[in-house]
Amino acid sequence: MTTTAATANRPTRMDRGVNAAVRWLADRGIGLAGAQTLTVRGRRTGVPHRVPVNPLALDGRTYLVAPRGVTDWVRNVRVDPRAQVRRGRRVREVRLVELADDPRKVQVLAAYLAKWGWEVGRLLPGALTVDADAETLRRHSALLPVFEIQAVTGAD
Structure with a gap:
Protein backbone atom coordinates (compact mmCIF):
# COMPACT_ATOMS: atom_id res chain seq x y z
CA MET A 1 0.00 0.00 0.00
CA THR A 2 1.32 3.43 -0.92
CA THR A 3 0.73 6.41 1.33
CA THR A 4 -0.19 9.69 -0.33
CA ALA A 5 -0.13 13.23 0.97
CA ALA A 6 -2.47 16.01 -0.08
CA THR A 7 -0.61 18.74 1.75
CA ALA A 8 2.79 19.51 3.17
CA ASN A 9 4.00 20.14 6.68
CA ARG A 10 3.48 23.89 7.05
CA PRO A 11 6.57 25.99 7.81
CA THR A 12 6.72 27.74 11.16
CA ARG A 13 7.58 31.42 11.55
CA MET A 14 11.14 30.36 12.41
CA ASP A 15 11.28 28.13 9.29
CA ARG A 16 10.24 31.08 7.13
CA GLY A 17 12.96 33.24 8.68
CA VAL A 18 15.63 30.59 8.19
CA ASN A 19 14.47 30.00 4.60
CA ALA A 20 14.69 33.73 3.88
CA ALA A 21 18.24 33.85 5.26
CA VAL A 22 19.36 30.76 3.33
CA ARG A 23 17.76 32.10 0.14
CA TRP A 24 19.49 35.49 0.64
CA LEU A 25 22.86 33.76 1.09
CA ALA A 26 22.34 31.45 -1.91
CA ASP A 27 21.41 34.44 -4.06
CA ARG A 28 24.80 35.90 -3.17
CA GLY A 29 26.72 32.71 -3.96
CA ILE A 30 27.00 31.41 -0.41
CA GLY A 31 25.23 28.06 -0.44
CA LEU A 32 24.93 26.62 3.05
CA ALA A 33 25.30 22.85 2.59
CA GLY A 34 24.88 23.34 -1.16
CA ALA A 35 21.69 25.40 -0.97
CA GLN A 36 20.48 27.14 -4.11
CA THR A 37 17.39 29.19 -4.93
CA LEU A 38 14.56 27.70 -6.99
CA THR A 39 12.25 30.15 -8.77
CA VAL A 40 8.91 28.88 -10.08
CA ARG A 41 5.84 30.70 -11.41
CA GLY A 42 2.69 30.72 -9.32
CA ARG A 43 0.08 28.39 -10.80
CA ARG A 44 -2.74 30.94 -10.45
CA THR A 45 -1.01 34.33 -10.43
CA GLY A 46 2.07 33.72 -12.57
CA VAL A 47 4.09 35.62 -9.96
CA PRO A 48 7.60 34.20 -9.42
CA HIS A 49 8.13 32.41 -6.09
CA ARG A 50 11.61 31.72 -4.71
CA VAL A 51 12.49 28.96 -2.26
CA PRO A 52 15.80 27.55 -1.04
CA VAL A 53 16.47 23.98 -2.20
CA ASN A 54 19.25 21.39 -1.92
CA PRO A 55 19.93 19.89 -5.36
CA LEU A 56 21.30 16.35 -5.20
CA ALA A 57 23.77 15.11 -7.81
CA LEU A 58 23.50 11.34 -8.26
CA ASP A 59 24.72 9.11 -11.10
CA GLY A 60 25.26 12.03 -13.49
CA ARG A 61 21.83 13.57 -12.89
CA THR A 62 20.58 16.23 -10.49
CA TYR A 63 17.40 16.01 -8.43
CA LEU A 64 15.23 18.10 -6.13
CA VAL A 65 13.34 16.54 -3.23
CA ALA A 66 10.49 18.28 -1.42
CA PRO A 67 11.19 17.15 2.17
CA ARG A 68 8.02 18.79 3.51
CA GLY A 69 5.84 16.90 1.05
CA VAL A 70 3.51 18.48 -1.50
CA THR A 71 4.35 22.14 -1.02
CA ASP A 102 10.20 5.87 -11.37
CA PRO A 103 12.34 3.10 -9.81
CA ARG A 104 15.11 5.70 -9.23
CA LYS A 105 12.93 7.56 -6.74
CA VAL A 106 13.76 5.38 -3.72
CA GLN A 107 17.48 5.57 -4.51
CA VAL A 108 17.27 9.37 -4.79
CA LEU A 109 15.33 9.64 -1.51
CA ALA A 110 17.84 7.44 0.32
CA ALA A 111 20.80 9.47 -0.99
CA TYR A 112 19.05 12.77 -0.19
CA LEU A 113 18.27 11.73 3.37
CA ALA A 114 21.81 10.41 3.86
CA LYS A 115 23.22 13.76 2.76
CA TRP A 116 20.68 16.21 4.24
CA GLY A 117 18.79 14.21 6.85
CA TRP A 118 20.44 16.26 9.60
CA GLU A 119 18.87 19.38 8.08
CA VAL A 120 15.45 18.15 6.94
CA GLY A 121 14.66 15.30 9.33
CA ARG A 122 12.15 17.30 11.37
CA LEU A 123 10.33 18.37 8.20
CA LEU A 124 9.54 14.88 6.91
CA PRO A 125 5.84 14.06 6.57
CA GLY A 126 4.11 11.04 8.02
CA ALA A 127 6.10 8.32 9.72
CA LEU A 128 9.22 8.86 7.65
CA THR A 129 12.56 9.21 9.38
CA VAL A 130 16.02 10.04 8.06
CA ASP A 131 17.15 6.45 8.64
CA ALA A 132 14.17 4.80 6.88
CA ASP A 133 15.10 1.64 5.00
CA ALA A 134 14.47 1.18 1.27
CA GLU A 135 11.19 -0.68 1.81
CA THR A 136 9.83 2.07 4.07
CA LEU A 137 10.88 4.71 1.55
CA ARG A 138 9.17 2.75 -1.23
CA ARG A 139 5.92 2.41 0.76
CA HIS A 140 5.84 6.12 1.62
CA SER A 141 7.52 7.54 -1.49
CA ALA A 142 4.36 9.38 -2.55
CA LEU A 143 4.83 11.64 0.50
CA LEU A 144 8.05 13.10 -0.90
CA PRO A 145 7.91 14.48 -4.43
CA VAL A 146 11.17 14.10 -6.37
CA PHE A 147 12.05 15.98 -9.56
CA GLU A 148 14.91 15.57 -11.97
CA ILE A 149 16.46 18.89 -12.98
CA GLN A 150 16.92 18.98 -16.74
CA ALA A 151 18.78 21.76 -18.53
CA VAL A 152 16.77 23.80 -21.00
CA THR A 153 18.51 24.10 -24.34
CA GLY A 154 17.84 26.52 -27.17
CA ALA A 155 15.54 23.93 -28.80
CA ASP A 156 13.26 23.64 -25.73
Missing part, protein backbone atom coordinates in the same frame (compact mmCIF):
# COMPACT_ATOMS: atom_id res chain seq x y z
CA ASP A 72 3.25 25.18 -3.03
CA TRP A 73 6.42 25.03 -5.14
CA VAL A 74 5.61 21.38 -5.97
CA ARG A 75 2.04 22.30 -6.97
CA ASN A 76 3.37 25.15 -9.11
CA VAL A 77 5.90 22.90 -10.87
CA ARG A 78 3.23 20.30 -11.56
CA VAL A 79 1.34 22.98 -13.51
CA ASP A 80 4.40 24.55 -15.20
CA PRO A 81 7.67 22.59 -15.03
CA ARG A 82 9.81 25.54 -16.17
CA ALA A 83 11.98 26.99 -13.42
CA GLN A 84 15.25 28.68 -12.58
CA VAL A 85 17.94 27.42 -10.25
CA ARG A 86 20.28 30.08 -8.90
CA ARG A 87 23.43 30.27 -6.84
CA GLY A 88 24.99 33.70 -6.76
CA ARG A 89 25.11 35.19 -10.26
CA ARG A 90 24.78 31.79 -11.92
CA VAL A 91 21.16 31.32 -13.03
CA ARG A 92 20.14 28.22 -14.98
CA GLU A 93 16.89 27.81 -16.88
CA VAL A 94 15.64 24.29 -16.19
CA ARG A 95 12.70 21.95 -16.58
CA LEU A 96 11.67 19.86 -13.57
CA VAL A 97 10.46 16.36 -14.41
CA GLU A 98 8.74 14.48 -11.60
CA LEU A 99 9.78 10.92 -10.80
CA ALA A 100 6.31 9.72 -9.88
CA ASP A 101 6.60 5.93 -10.18
